[in-house]
Amino acid sequence: MTDTTAFDWRPFLQAWSGEWADSLPADEERSEADEAARRARWLGLPPASEDRIAAMEERLGRRMPPSYRRFLEVSDGWRHAGGFVWLLAGTEKAHWHDDESGLAEMFEEDLDDDASPEERREADLWRRGLQLDVESDITHVLLDPDDVDEDGEWAVYTWASWRAEPPERHADFLEFMRAMHREFHSLQARRSDTEPEFANDTTRELDARVAQARLEALRGDWERAQESLNEAKAYGRPRAAGLGDQIRRLLGQTYMVYFDGLVTDPRYAPELLPPLVAAHAANTHWDDSTLTFHLRGADEGVVSMAFEMLDQVRSGTYRYTAAGPFGEAVVRARELARWGDADRAWRTLLEALPRWEPLGPDHLAPLGWVADPVLGPLLTPERGRELLSAPRAGQTGEAPAPVAAPDPGGLAWLAEPDRHRDFTSYRFVLVEGVAPEELPARLADGEDGDGGGDGGRGERAVLSAPMTFREARRKSLEGRREFSSYDDRALMAVGRAGADWSFAFDGDPAGFSGQRFVSPAAAASAGARAVVVWCGLRARHGSPFFHLSVACDGVEQYAFTYEDGAVRHNGETPRALDPGRFFGDVSDAAGTERALLAAVAAEFDVLLPRHALVHGRLHAFTSRSWTRPPQEGETYAVIRLHVGGSALPADGARAADGGAKDGAEGR
Known part of the structure; x- marks a missing residue:
């Protein structure tokens, strides 16, 4: 937990302000206040005096939480908190929301009869919260005086109807502002190429951490690598999502795993397309245009490869191949797996992993095999962690302890x-x-x-x-x-x-x-x-x-x-x-x-x-x-279908001892 009372707000706010000023196109029209902020390289307002803060607390009847109080001492409000809050309240404009938005009833209607006290307390936020948003894109920011930690910090909740998500909780005001700084960076990272290059000390530090995380992942320290990549992804740094998704997929995760920025690269497509395509094929409710959306920006060759793989995955004919000694191990592992020897198949892959050859500098581990109909079922979360913990691609590190085989052996497991x-x-x-x-x-x-x-x-x-x-x-x-x-x-x-x-x-x-x-x-x-x-x-x-x-x-x-x-x-x-x-x-x-x-x-x-x-x-x-032919005098049933060439459904073949179906004969 960050010591919010010791946090130095000014360097953080000054760096943010400078990044914002440098991101603005020179020919863009902006308000007089924004233009003044750009020239001053300062998104804040003058600091609030202790008397001004005390007057605010007397007006509201509560002492403000430490991190918000320290913020006010540096800047009495803030412009452009993230991408959707244009003005954040200081001592003068912060006020009790008192269901000003009329949202309390809507949130309370969504509660079930067995809603927990915590859920009911969250629904009541709109009556008791301290409103900080002054100007925004229908985005609410509320400090919650009933959600207080041991340091006296109030949680911050943000909510926008257009996001179609529950209110997002931040542990305190400092965490909220850091989240808004990340949101600002993430939005800037998606801008068009015609705008100023978005590069600064923050982006350079994050990109260096991404490069270090890649090496850590190849050495087997995937947990530390994932932590760095998750932070860089939140800031919108390129490569971070694609690298992090490789780790997530080997942990068995498919939700929101798209290998952004890498899957459309022809170098990595042979390894990253198969798991993406397999996840798409597994969701029978998705239209194939969804796959096209995740391949936007790819050339015709990559798109064609994706849909060819999709046909193979759906028909069960996709076969994963790899180069070199690891590819030879894949062939041996598939032969073992197709006869049910999953543990030996897995050990065969793991033993060959140090000789695995990545397709490029942003390839962290073999992934295409998870779409192979025979090899894919080998993956469990435990085995995924074991693979990620193994040094590979020329890196050195401590070999992971083998995970317990998921097969208990014997026959008694059938009774469980x-x-x-x-x-x-x-x-x-x-x-x-x-x-x-x-x-x-x-x-x-x-x-x-x-x-x-x-x-x-x-x-x-x-x-x-x-x-x-x-x-x-x-x-x-x-x-x-x-x-x-x-x-x-x-x-x-x-x-x-x-x-x-x-x-x-x-x-x-x-x-x-x-x-x-x-x-x-x-x-x-x-x-x-x-x-x-x-x-x-x-x-x-x-x-x-x-x-x-x-x-x-x-x-x-x-x-x-x-x-x-x-x-x-x-x-x-x-x-x-x-x-x-x-x-x-x-x-x-x-x-x-x-x-x-x-x-x-x-x-x-x-x-x-x-x-x-x-x-x-x-x-x-x-x-x-497994049943002998009928003997003299024994009766049995035969069902013959004469229904336009259609077959019985998969579970219908057990009906032979019951009543006859359309076109059936009994003997």
Whole structure:
């Protein structure tokens, strides 16, 4: 906190006045008072005597706060406080606002019934505040006698209806005046090139701090760099916003991150356009003209590159590339990430970071990878801080401590609710000694593993491009016209499940029926070992159930199913997986599920990658049905759509056991 009583107002006000005078165009028409201020290089008025200040305090019935009082001793008022307050009150014109603006009722109407005392106090500001604005662009400046700190300073609130924002609070009058000085600088920095060059001691000092902040950021001291860049940005200094936005984006922030002043530079566009375009594509409410607005001033080549990237990001085909050893690491990291090994992928990028080559002097870190559909999900705020803390581009510094991996390992995490994705029912297949890309041939029964078409037979099962589960579900339903309650083909994401295991995972299965279920373990285990788990102990609908089956070389070794409060066995289950250890009391469904999953993970030394399954994009395919064909006398439902070629919505495929839809047939 600044000691406002010790602050020397005169040098600050004199420097501000000189900067203002030098910024004025020579041929500009101005008022007589402004012209006098320009010649005198002084925006203030004569100082107020102690008697004059005391008379003011007697008139108002309150002693003025220290910083405002010290200001009055130097200047009894101020012209051009920022860009929208043309005259600030001194001892004569400061007065209690007493709802002179009529705004109290409007602010009080906006309060909810459960508004806090602080919110109500702020709404009452218009009745009790001390008004300091005398001439302004409909901008109010009020000292609040009820918002007082331990030093006796009153907070200052500013508000303008045209800003469509709540009143802005400043801790004291000194902080308010510093903010107005920053506003003056920021507005001057945006002027046209035909006006006088805006350069002075303040701008030169800030530009030097920006240059130093860049070096600090490359050395890994990003927090100090960000502090300097934020201040320079508030003053409108060029480069500060573009440099600071690179730090903010790696911290996971996208709001108001536009890389101003750099993204339109062809040198930096290959790295800065992808994250800007990805943020734009993620906001489905934005028109593409918004992107054009943020590229104003760019040449045709940069604009064309941006919209080409936009098409790639939307279609999931964008691929980040980089030069040199770091680019080679990007290729290796993508290969790891596409099979779910997010932690090794991240470590691969970090280890290559010291050899990363910036595209120019204002490039602080690799950024284009955050738009890559496979690499982008690696970013977390913790990992972003780790990257920013690592020295790079030839700079030296202390290497950061590795952040904890977001993947907990094992399987038990599936029993823990997650705010992003809670798998209350799921099924998966684990196969030992088999690569993930080989799983469709073992599990898909020759069907089109990409999920497209009409589910015809005879095509070789293939993996989709890496997708989120939602994207894969939508694609799997494209063109489908028939849905059967006996056709339970699982849409499965694939990846690595440990040192020598692969997985196929379905996080949104159909309902479980022990009488109709056929485990895919035997088919998946040809020349290998396979484990199948189907869990619904916390299922939102239906009774709790759990199935485990293990097969080797095409033969089921053992299995058990818990359903309707009973356990059915097949073969001899190892003691570590004996269902009697787990199903004595399932009132704590999550606890039972957690214990079972931990036992499976320990028995086979396997894991499922939480980060990849919840946040990432993985290859997927559609397996053969997990339900046996209907037997003689059994009834089931088939839905065939005859509705102008349109497909069911993504969540509509589960309706097969319910009522028939338009054009459906029952059997």
